[in-house]
Amino acid sequence: MLSLKKYLTEGLLQFTILLSLIGVRVDVDTYLTSQLPPLREIILGPSSAYTQTQFHNLRNTLDGYGIHPKSIDLDNYFTARRLLSQVRALDRFQVPTTEVNAWLVHRDPEGSVSGSQPSSGLALESSSGLQDVTGPDNGVRESETEQGFSEDLEDLGAVAPPVSGDLTKEFPADISSLTEAVPSESEPPGLQNNLLSPLLTGTESPFDLEQQWQDLMSIMEMQAMEVNTSSEILYNAPPGDPLSTNYSLAPNTPINQNVSLHQASLGGCSQDFSLFSPEVESLPVASSSTLLPLVPSNSTTLNSTFSSTNLAGLFFPPQLNGTANDTAGPELPDPLGGLLDEAMLDEISLMDLAIEEGFNSVQASQLEEEFDSDSGLSLDSSHSPSSLSSSEGSSSSSSSSSSSSSSSSASSSASSSFSEEGAVGYSSDSETLDLEEAEGAVGYQPEYSKFCRMSYQDPSQLSCLPYLEHVGHNHTYNMAPSALDSADLPPPSSLKKGSKEKQADFLDKQMSRDEHRARAMKIPFTNDKIINLPVEEFNELLSKYQLSEAQLSLIRDIRRRGKNKMAAQNCRKRKLDTILNLERDVEDLQRDKARLLREKVEFLRSLRQMKQKVQSLYQEVFGRLRDENGRPYSPSQYALQYAGDGSVLLIPRTLADQQARRQERKPKDRRK
DNA sequence: ATGATCTGTCATGAG
DNA sequence: GCCTCATGACAGATC
Numbered sequence: 001m002l003s004l005k006k007y008l009t010e011g012l013l014q015f016t017i018l019l020s021l022i023g024v025r026v027d028v029d030t031y032l033t034s035q036l037p038p039l040r041e042i043i044l045g046p047s048s049a050y051t052q053t054q055f056h057n058l059r060n061t062l063d064g065y066g067i068h069p070k071s072i073d074l075d076n077y078f079t080a081r082r083l084l085s086q087v088r089a090l091d092r093f094q095v096p097t098t099e100v101n102a103w104l105v106h107r108d109p110e111g112s113v114s115g116s117q118p119s120s121g122l123a124l125e126s127s128s129g130l131q132d133v134t135g136p137d138n139g140v141r142e143s144e145t146e147q148g149f150s151e152d153l154e155d156l157g158a159v160a161p162p163v164s165g166d167l168t169k170e171f172p173a174d175i176s177s178l179t180e181a182v183p184s185e186s187e188p189p190g191l192q193n194n195l196l197s198p199l200l201t202g203t204e205s206p207f208d209l210e211q212q213w214q215d216l217m218s219i220m221e222m223q224a225m226e227v228n229t230s231s232e233i234l235y236n237a238p239p240g241d242p243l244s245t246n247y248s249l250a251p252n253t254p255i256n257q258n259v260s261l262h263q264a265s266l267g268g269c270s271q272d273f274s275l276f277s278p279e280v281e282s283l284p285v286a287s288s289s290t291l292l293p294l295v296p297s298n299s300t301t302l303n304s305t306f307s308s309t310n311l312a313g314l315f316f317p318p319q320l321n322g323t324a325n326d327t328a329g330p331e332l333p334d335p336l337g338g339l340l341d342e343a344m345l346d347e348i349s350l351m352d353l354a355i356e357e358g359f360n361s362v363q364a365s366q367l368e369e370e371f372d373s374d375s376g377l378s379l380d381s382s383h384s385p386s387s388l389s390s391s392e393g394s395s396s397s398s399s400s401s402s403s404s405s406s407s408s409s410a411s412s413s414a415s416s417s418f419s420e421e422g423a424v425g426y427s428s429d430s431e432t433l434d435l436e437e438a439e440g441a442v443g444y445q446p447e448y449s450k451f452c453r454m455s456y457q458d459p460s461q462l463s464c465l466p467y468l469e470h471v472g473h474n475h476t477y478n479m480a481p482s483a484l485d486s487a488d489l490p491p492p493s494s495l496k497k498g499s500k501e502k503q504a505d506f507l508d509k510q511m512s513r514d515e516h517r518a519r520a521m522k523i524p525f526t527n528d529k530i531i532n533l534p535v536e537e538f539n540e541l542l543s544k545y546q547l548s549e550a551q552l553s554l555i556r557d558i559r560r561r562g563k564n565k566m567a568a569q570n571c572r573k574r575k576l577d578t579i580l581n582l583e584r585d586v587e588d589l590q591r592d593k594a595r596l597l598r599e600k601v602e603f604l605r606s607l608r609q610m611k612q613k614v615q616s617l618y619q620e621v622f623g624r625l626r627d628e629n630g631r632p633y634s635p636s637q638y639a640l641q642y643a644g645d646g647s648v649l650l651i652p653r654t655l656a657d658q659q660a661r662r663q664e665r666k667p668k669d670r671r672k
Numbered sequence: 673a674t675g676a677t678c679t680g681t682c683a684t685g686a687g
Numbered sequence: 688g689c690c691t692c693a694t695g696a697c698a699g700a701t702c
Contacts, residue, residue: 535689535691564692567693567694570693571693574693
């Protein structure tokens with residue numbers, strides 16, 4: 001059997017290679033597509049497989065594409081298809097560009113507010129600390145910082161370049177804050193851009209914090225294992241706490257450059273808000289938040305992090321002493337900052353894909369090899385012969401096939417193939433003669449279908465049956481049974497006597513127990529007829545012969561067992577098909593899940609962009625404001641704030657700062 | 673030799 | 688009641 005498989009496998013491969021050499025393209029997709037209907041029919045079973053056995057539909061018309069549902073070829077087939085679909089899915093998935101805006105901002109130690117919120121778990125942002133005191137080489141790295149500020153960084157492990165005050169000046173609006181607790185004494189004074197500090201102080205998400213947090217949790221839960229592992233590595237997170245790692249950095253924690261970069265990106269997300277963005281303002285939540293008045297009682301949880309009601313609190317350090325420029329603002333949690341972290345989201349998305357689509361490197365390499373093969377066949381053809389040999393489809397559609405489908409147990413096959421006698425296309429006269437001689441029973445006919453099937457399965461059998469050699473090449477096994485009815489075949493004339501005995505033995509082995517019994521009982525017709533004839537014809541057939549009670553009993557048993565055998569095969573096929581369908585459903589659901597996750601990532605990214613836009617607009621508006629003397633307002637002394645009617649007010653910084661503090665307390669109280 | 677799997681068979685119930 | 692089919696369970700065959 002194995003040797004025959006190998007034989008056919010090699011033959012198939014060689015044939016494919018030949019096709020390739022002569023320019024005939026073997027298209028994998030076409031191959032699979034064209035294979036699918038018959039294969040699916042095999043798997044699902046032709047209509048007859050799920051219905052009553054149709055006597056007039058006995059022949060298997062699967063055109064040789066039959067693959068036994070339990071055959072390894074079927075697994076290979078679906079594996080290949082799944083891999084193909086996964087590869088194609090890669091086209092659809094656009095890996096988001098990772099944009100990391102790294103800003104190292106130091107907080108004034110007086111920012112006690114920040115110290116009071118380390119447990120928030122969210123990104124703590126420096127409100128005023130724009131001074132870069134990460135190292136003495138700040139100036140040297142300024143240029144690259146600026147460059148890194150605008151360019152997309154794909155490598156999250158990249159070192160975050162320090163940011164100098166000049167640089168911030170250059171990019172006051174687009175601040176991706178890094179929350180770091182840096183000792184104040186290390187901060188060089190006078191390196192502050194107050195305009196930036198409110199951005200760093202906190203941003204208000206247009207979405208509900210709780211919702212965002214739940215969304216994040218849902219994402220993280222789905223990717224708990226993988227995200228946990230990777231995030232720990234990537235973000236230097238404490239084990240088991242990827243969220244806090246992503247969103248916060250404990251105060252007084254020395255700056256880890258890798259972490260700093262990531263934190264910077266988080267901050268960048270968090271600082272964006274929709275103050276001036278029409279699109280964002282149109283959002284219900286955003287508009288509601290922006291309309292919040294200065295009254296402290298109206299401040300919400302979001303205000304602490306995205307205080308649109310108090311723009312001063314956002315854009316200015318909450319703590320303004322005499323040298324406000326030197327102070328760092330409180331670190332406020334930013335719910336969206338972490339959510340919008342592209343690096344995290346990308347990773348989630350990618351890992352989700354990797355997990356849910358089950359596309360690992362091994363499979364990819366295997367698939368690649370398959371596609372790289374000269375044959376052009378992506379399917380593992382090494383098993384194809386077995387699939388041909390075990391034509392499950394025949395069993396499902398015809399009674400004859402049911403007996404023959406069990407190739408390995410051909411010796412125990414219950415019935416000869418009534419329909420396949422002709423379907424096989426085998427027309428060995430000698431065979432008929434030998435069988436009749438061996439049987440000694442009138443009307444008993446050999447099972448040519450089994451010959452054919454065995455010829456597929458065992459090359460040795462094929463070789464010992466030279467007259468069967470053609471079976472492997474022609475496909476006349478689908479011919480009408482009547483055309484090749486063995487009973488009508490003339491005796492062979494060219495068969496050698498030496499092979500006759502082998503054939504007889506072989507046929508004898510191929511006979512099922514019931515066939516042996518029938519022969520022993522001298523039943524005058526084939527088991528196929530016994531099993532597959534409609535009851536009326538069956539009774540009519542019985543009436544034509546004078547049969548003993550024992551013979552009649554045996555015939556009934558043969559019929560019952562034969563039908564039950566087919567029923568069992570169909571039943572098992574259905575069971576297997578159900579499993580396969582469920583498997584496909586699971587895969588589909590996993591793909592949907594991955595797609596939804598990708599969409600969510602895109603939405604969050606879009607939100608971040610809008611917030612950045614608003615941020616820049618704020619900078620622009622504030623920068624154009626002039627006092628009565630024509631001088632610009634100091635960001636440390638004034639801030640913009642939304643009024644309840646939607647207008648924007650310029651209010652003193654102290655007032656804004658007070659409000660910001662109130663808004664910070666609210667969420668804390670809520671948590672209590 | 674042994675366990676897993678395949679396959680045929682029986683018993684039973686339903687249509 | 689008979690026939691057929693579906694299916695769980697079992698056992699032998701096969702891998």
